Amino acid sequence: MSILVTGGTGSLGYSILSNLSGTNHELYSFSDELPQPWQKVEGVQYLTGDLLDFRNVLEMIQKVSPTHIYHLASQSSVGLSYKKPYETLNINLLGTQTLLEAVRQVVPKAKVLLLSSSEIYGRTEQQLTYLHKETDPPNPLTPYATSKACMEILGNQFRNANGLHIVFARPFHFTGPHHSRRFVIPSIAYQLVKIKYYGAEPVIYSGSLDVSRDVVDVRDVARAAIQILNTAESGEAFNICCGKSYTFRELVEMLVDISGVSVDFRFDPGYDRCNDIPLLIGDPTKIMNLGWKPMICMEDCLSDLFNEMVVRRRVELKMGMGRDLRL
Template sequence: MSILVTGGTGALGFHILATVTRNGEKLYSFSDEQPQPWQKVADVTYCTGDLLNFKDVLAVMKEVQPRAIFHLASQSSVGLSYKKPYETLSTNLLGTQTLLEAARQVVPEAKILLLSSSEVYGRTMGTLLTTLRKESDLPNPLTPYATSKACMELLGNQFTNAYGMHIVTIRPFYFTGPHHSRRFLIPAIASQLVKIQKYGAEPIIYSGSLDVSRDVLDVRDVARGLIQVLQAGNPGDVYNICSGKSYTFRELTEMLVDISGADVEFRFDPSKERTLDIPLLIGDPEKIMELGWKPMITIEDCLVDLYNEMIVRLKMEKDLKMG
């Protein structure tokens, strides 16, 4: 038996593969591309294929025979979902259908975790912005990405109810930290700061609005939480993973600037602005804390580790280009 992580080349997949207890089991990642050097975890078998191709997924399922599946693979950018709504819905919904059907045929007893998003909560009339969002709140998605994740949750319910499969769903709030993709705001800014400090780039940071507030966690705490929920969560249940506290992206960015020691100018880039963004989103962590999880890494330490890992990542990229 083994453990399978789809989307294992992402930051969350990296830290799950690096953290999960093996008990002599083999670890497998399934993604659409091989990992870069900074995405690799030792003693993990990296498989590639198309999540939308049932033959690809079925073949991996038969080879791996997982007892546990962390389904993280998705189109995970809210901004990109506006530009590619069909691709987002296809990957996040039909890709999950492909995975669950392959698991049903090959390993129906496997424990499966589906990665949803706090974005499914959206904005609800009559609800205060400062309200801690609970798992019992009805989804009210605003974006193509959030809609795809809300649909994915319903699909997970179908497989649980119809086939008795052990499926749990996690709704993570915003997270960042080492190995986080530069498609997202905070690691993108960390990358710009490293280029300014280490490679003489223009000392200007381009971004959209920094006055959006989010419940923020370190990606390593989120990885621990997913492992805990898969082990101890009730099948069919949904769990927030959050802290109950919020930071503005401006606060996070200012912390990063202090960490880097750079003297920079901020400029607004309208191309990075999201017109339907939720101004404040905070979660209630009570349910997952009842399983024994709590955040352990401070946001300050998270950003220091992200910045230092970004230095290593950019050096690796430079070395690869130089051959």
């Protein structure tokens, strides 16, 4: 079995590859750059290239000849999608088009998982109580959400017209070890690391912390994605969630307790975004019927994130990466 993970250097890609490491499968990652030391998984062959370059992607698929594909590579920041809507649509939609066309030509029997997002659900009139189901129609509010909703339509086109085996995963918010500092919770964890170990000002800068999200550990999301690709029928979509929410403020307060430092909070409008959905919770019934459930509690998730961030920063400094990287 040959398994390809596009975007394999991200936190979810890392967790999927870690789950599959040590098996007899051939494991490949395809990203736009080589992994940093903390992004590497033993036994994985790391390939680089441009997802928008069809010849590049076609040659990669010919080389790997995958039987299973986790397509995670994307512009995954909602906030950045406002600043770069064309880039977001390019990568998330046309990049998927490039990959699926190469799959159609070279390995049409491969199983493909397309990583979508709960963001496609947008707002509802029942937003204070409603658990989104997979049958809910898309109602995107952001360029990122639109790109993912369109990606699902594109995936169904290839499935219907060409018979490809394609399934869709819609994770709600997730975090945990190896999560990029572009996102709220790891960004705050990194600020706490700098305060505790490197003498930074004891102030946390953030946008609004009063939005609520259904949150799952990234390693649980990885297990769900593997379960979906291995067992689901083509065309099926699955929420990956736990059915309950945390405010970002609650998560940050947990992180502060874990770090053991005292801090002040300051609002930074640079972190804020318009059209934010106040509350986004999913119905996990369908994915749980596959035999999955979240196993890692939020306290352990955030503790592991903080501790991994400490190690990551030490490695950066050892490599001479003194500036604040966004990884």
